[in-house]
Amino acid sequence: MHITLNGEARPCAPGTSVSSLLDAAGYAGKRVAVEVNLEIVPRSAHATHLLAEGDAVEIVHAIGGG
Numbered sequence: 001m002h003i004t005l006n007g008e009a010r011p012c013a014p015g016t017s018v019s020s021l022l023d024a025a026g027y028a029g030k031r032v033a034v035e036v037n038l039e040i041v042p043r044s045a046h047a048t049h050l051l052a053e054g055d056a057v058e059i060v061h062a063i064g065g066g
Contacts, residue, residue, distance in 0.1 A: 001053040012051060019046040021057065032061045 001014050005025065012021060018034050018041050034041045035058040041049045051057065 001051075003051055003054065004056045006058055016051045017047055018049045018051065018057075021051065022046065022059070025059065027059055027061065030061050032059050034059055 002009055002011055003021075004010070005021070012024070016024075018036070022028055022030075022032065022034070034046065036049065036051065036055050038056075
């Protein structure tokens with residue numbers, strides 16, 4: 001199946017969870033916010049929220065500074 005990740009088409013396996021996508025995209029262990037189809041997915045739901053064909057996923061990570 002195909003999703004859009006941060007504006008770019010990306011293949012992923014059917015049944016991929018948000019958590020698995022974060023691992024595959026290099027965001028494992030980082031503090032990120034995830035939005036799927038304009039809806040925030042709470043961190044507590046990352047492991048159980050499954051992606052579907054055509055989903056639009058945005059991953060935003062915090063950058064510290066001052």
